[in-house]
Amino acid sequence: MIPKVLISVLLLLLGYAFWTLSVGYAPDTELNRTAAYYAANAESEVGAPNIVTGIIVTWRGLDTLGEVTVLFLTSAIIALVLSQSGGPSGVSGADFLPSGELLTTGARMLVPLIVLFGAYVIMNGHLTPGGGFQGGAILASGVLMALLAEPTRRFGHTAILRIESLSGSFYVLIGLAGMAIAGGFLDNGILPLGQFGTMLSAGAIPLISVLIGLKVGAEFSSILQSLHETEDA
Amino acid sequence: MTFEWIQVPYALATLFIILNYGLLMTAVVRKLAARVGGRPGIPVWQNYIDLVKNFALRSKINHGVMYYLGPVFRLSGGIGLILFVPTIYGSSWAQNFSFAGDLVLALYFIFFGTLGMALGAGESGHPHSAIGVSRGLAQVTTAELPMALAVYSLAIQYQTLSITEIVAAQQGGLFNWTLFTNPLAVVAAMFAFVGTMMRSPFDVVLAPQEIPIGPPTEYHSAYLALMQTNRAIFPIAKTIIYMNLFFGGAANWAEFAIKVFLLYMIPAVIGVVHPRFRVEQSIRFFLKWGLPVGILAILTV
Amino acid sequence: MSQIALTCGFILILAGLYGALTNRDILRMIVAFTVANTGVNIVLVAVGYLPGRTAPILDSAVPVAEAAQRIIDPVPQALVLTAIVIGLGITALMLAYAYRLFRLRHSLDISNFTELKW
């Protein structure tokens, strides 16, 4: 009991700090200089109507690269953890109850749609809300559904591996290309900005989004798969 | 002062006088002690007899080099002590070799004989010698302390370390003696005097009962003869230092004889009427009584 | 408006932390942390919000010229995306660890994993 009380006291004090933050908080009336700059130069610099995507992919591209890396790391490490953990080998789960007819059929019908939707979200990342991460997540959800529908089903690890490696490497290469022929590392100006607001515009953003989407999807899928393989009766 | 050859015969003469005086006086003192104890005592020429007998002894054994050298050290210490201290103040010939060094030399040369003899006795391998030495040394560390303090107080008083000058400063009447100009120092020094004259109550070192004649154990024949010689002159030498430092020195041999005799009698008398201290007792005694006086002496001067 | 969002966010954070620090069950701890993360994300977006403005997307509704006056701050939105992904990554990692720990000792009680100390 004592620890609970102690923790509560600590958290109350921390809460006091937060409380001062939130009472002291006054929302800006004007965009601060950074945001204002983005708003003003979204068209001219990155040519992406969706400023958020512009920021993510270009201006703060390094964060995004890191982000992708986080997922990459996670999937790699999880693979490590589980490979070492002396759990049941991959072919477990054979004795699972087959998932219901409904789920199987639904999956058969939905997975293609989900994948399609994912692709759409990825491709339009620079125009509408969405982008590589969101799309990649959607793709992975398709994989998840497939896994749920057929517990015994296995995706080719190597295939996933190839995809994540390739997309990752390409991402880095594009970044370097930006350094070589454009303003700097991860500059999307390596391709022409094109017609503002159209599908094939905003320089390398769509391309990068695709790579991100593929990579994220692949990472999620491998994570899901690794976790899935740990299931045992 | 510098050295001339004539000083050698002078010194030898002094030495001769002091030796005979020492032999006689010690005998006299022993006789007196005996009489006090109601015994007839020894004839006054007994020391000469012993000396001759020991020199004449034919059986001689040797325990080793240091054993052999021990008495030599011992006697050299005694003789040296005499020769480094001027005996008669103002006398042209009894100044000995005091030009070699001052009071400090005399004080530290006292250890010369002690050390050598201790080493010699040590090599005899007789444990009693070692015990005697360890006791003697242990006792002397505190017994000499008041003396050192007294000397320091004296040196400050007269602003010199030269014995001759100290004596000179005391000339001209009884009340110029340190005894009256610096009584505390004298009292302190007398503690040391009584304590180092190897007489009761501080003679456990020689301890006739527990140890057959203490450090000199195993010594006999000429060895012992040398030691007896030393035992005759060494106390005189020490007494001379005390006489010079505290009692106005001696301007002639008569004064010398009287003063030395009286001074020598002090420990003798005390010895006759006192039982013996154990070493740690005497150590405590000197720390408790001698030391404070000494401290007062150096603080008040 | 944003005050409320902020407060909710903070409350979620505190609640999450409380759960994470008082539940000894590792899975519960992980869940609690996701709650806290959600709180953080809410705080993030709430900070970016400007009253009476619209999403930072330049289309017919928001011409480039007056974008600066019409849209809310896009930066926190960009940040929150990153934050979400990272949080997800860590959560997944913790889950994997939880599995490994369970394999190690067939227990999910955090207080059973204390042989490293002092």
Next chain:
Amino acid sequence: MVSPVLIIAIGLGTAFALGLLGSSRKTLQFGATLTALAAMSAISVIWLVALVTGAAQTAEIHTAGAVPPFAINLRVGIAEAALLATVTLTGLFAALSLRAQLLKLGRGGMAVLLVLIMAISGLVMTRDLFNVFVFIELIAIATAGLVLLSEDPRAVCAGFKFLVVGQIIAILLLVGIIFTYHANGSLNIDDIAATPVGVQGAALAMFLLLIALVIELKTFPANGWALDIYTSAHPGFSAVFSAATGSAALFIVDKVVAPAGAEWLPLLTGIGVLSFVASNVVALRQDNDRRLLGYSSVGQLGLVLAVIGQRDVLGEAYLYVAGGLILSHAVAKAGLFWMSAMVRGRNLDDWAAIRARAPMVLAFATFIAMLVGLPPFPGFYAKWDLAQALVAAGRLPVLALILLGVLIEAAYLFRWFGFAIKREAPEKGLSANMVDCGITFAAVIAGWALGWIWGAIPGQHNVLATLPMLAVLAFFALEPLPAKIKNVAAIGALLGWFTLVFGDYDPMRLIFAVVMIPGGAVILLASFTETGRRIGFYPSAMAMYAGLALLLEATTFFEFFAAWEIMTIGSYFLILRGKMSEPHALSYMLFSLGGAFALLAGFALASGGIQPFALNQLGTVGAELAPWVFVLLSIGFMTKTAAMGLHIWLPGAHAEAETDVSPMVSGILLKAGLFGLFLMLMELGRQSLWGVDLTVVLAWIGAISAFLGAVLSIFQEDAKRLLAYSSISQMGYALFGIALMNHLGWLLAMMFVINHYVYKSMLFLAVGGVYKRTHTKLMYQMGGLITLMPFTFVSVLVGIIAMSGVPPLSGFGGRWIFYNAIMDAGLRLPLILIFMAGPVGFLYLFRLIHTIFLGQLKDPHRQLKEAPVWLLVPQMIFVAFLIGFAVLPGMALQKVDGYIGSIFGDQPLVWSGRAIASEFGYWNPVAIMVVIAVIFVSVFLILIAKNHDAQKVKQFNIVFSAERPYRPETTHFAWNFFAPYRKALGFLEAPVVTSFWGGVTDGLNGTAEFTRRFYNGNGQSYAAHVLLFVVAVYLIAMGGVA
């Protein structure tokens, strides 16, 4: 020149691309990983070189073709480049160290390692707050992954605890970042720093940001998680975790402090100092090597954090100091972790496995010296400059705490080193292999190189570049040669150096120089007895002599202090060589370091931060500071002369040292303290504090040391201990003489410098020779050796006569000068002790000679031979010198006398021919010698004439209470020789000082034991600790800042 971004790109690209190589071809993948890391290292090293040489300017890298603050930008300046080099190289070596695991696990592990190094590099370079967060999370995740490489199953628990804490950090960090962004409208660090913060709550936001980053530094007490990782992770990774991650985290704090503003510095200082001291205290009770290293790492990070807190006062020295500390820490820690990969056992004394391998020992010593900040390594220079700056800014408490922390760290590190050198080496405790040794020695070389660089920086005095130090390095190279050759070389080196320098010394320096340099050579003659290679002896000895040589050469505070430390190190290794000397060497090291730190503080106080500060300017110190400088310096010097109260290291250290080492450390080393005292008093003169004349205090200390040292000495049964205590007594005399502050007093001290060197070296060599033969140092087990070892006996005899001051030998001269010196000195009470110390000294000396050489010979010793000739040679030289010096004291003293006269402006001694006269008395050494000789000879002749035919009798042929004893043991009166003295004055033996220092150490250990219970191993508690820490700091800081 290639862009630093490539470091990130290569790291990531390779990590991603590894998947393409196919999971089966692991060696190929490993090769790729190594290549990538090598490339990254190469880039950073190229940049470092370019920036240092000025070939390149600080690089501002923009990404996304936009200018900051709108796009993330990176920067590579000198500091960044240096850190990048450290990080990438550590990564490269870590990959090698982890090769087995990586090859086993394949692509995943390698990718994670690559990403980790990439992320740390990114963290170093980036200038964007949120980007910092991303990299920190990357590092966290990668760490959680690499922890699993350990074969220790507990690593999993550690990793999870780490993740839990990581979550909390992430939350605080994000909240902090977003509100900072809201307050400043920018995420770019420089941008935020440039524009003043207006909005309310900005301070709190900054606080959350900072505290999160500070927790990343694993500050005490919020660091249980990190310690568990150190304990359980694979050392190859722990090296990265400590060296690379730690340094980068520090750098981030440094980056963020700039925008946060100076008002945060005191907070950082406080946290840093607390973390430094507390971690080191806790480490005292640690017996697992890796966890110990963990505590030490945490402590070091705390130290640097405290330094960051001083950036406002350090000025341009900031990079130099912080960099020196960080790099020393990084290199040393990495090296130690890599070594621990080779040591099989996890207990500290399992490191004894390395004792047989000299290079390993060298590496271990190097790393420990770097951590403690000893010369010639960067930490030493950094410590010096830091102290200067702190004192100049009046931040004495900070300095005091830091020095305390260093001392405690030294305590456990050197205890550990002692274990490694002295303990029983376990069976097959070492799994050495080419690669691990290779990387370890790469670290060693890096350490020395850094030492050189830090010294070579303009405005610094390069310790390594001095001739004596180069000689020491040369002796490292000579190690394979046999001892005899090295001995010749050593003697040659000493004499060569002396001929080089003696010309330009004043008489007083010259006396010290003669005692220390040629004197050392004479003692080295005794080393010819040693056979074999005697690995480690000569570098240590030469280091000590180099220190002494430089001490005499020193003209500035820094040079003096550096020399002092070098001397200490050398002598420590020398003393440690003794059989039983492990604990004594440790206490010697600790007292010496404590004293050295007192000196450091004293010098800093005196110079007030002005560098370089000439020694002879010491006199110009302001009147209000001078007494304190006096106190600090004299404490420092008196630890070396082992004055009462600071003496407890000496008896063991001198007694347990090797035969030829004891005279070095006793006869020579102690004089360094006297030299220092001379210099100090020459410049400072009398000082009084609160109306107390400090020189009088010194005199009292000297008198007490002289007396108690002698008293303790007479109660020793161990011959070398007896001599050691007598050294304390003798140094007490010298100290007293110096403290008299008059001409003759100083002459007396000089006399002691010479005499004590001669007779103490002589006696130690003699006793050492006896020990070599009898294999015991207990005097009551000896006896009657005079006939078997006549030469040794003679040297002891001469030695004790000289030492006791009995005429005619040279000791008497000392006494004579002493009496003349006290005549015109004001202080009389301490004299009582001195007067008593004299005869007491006579006691232990007699005991020494009697119980060893006289009395009864023991049965086991009947076949003994005289001591080895090479031990006798120096002794006979000393005997000759003593007699010569007794007759002609002028040859050494007259010049010094004149020199001292030039200081005091008086000339109390008149040297007429061979006779010496003062205003009080006179002294004619020649006459004394002649008279005594004549008397002695004539008496001797008389005896010969009578007893030439005395017959030599056998042992036991003595009258013994009417019995004839047969067992020498019962007849040799030796044990407890001065029983009556013990009865009367035994109470003086009470180990007051020892128990005092014992109490101090016990107190520290108790605190450590109590504090470490705090780390109960429960992940939740650790998380709670973090919260507690945050809240506590919040309550403290918000009081001050907001």
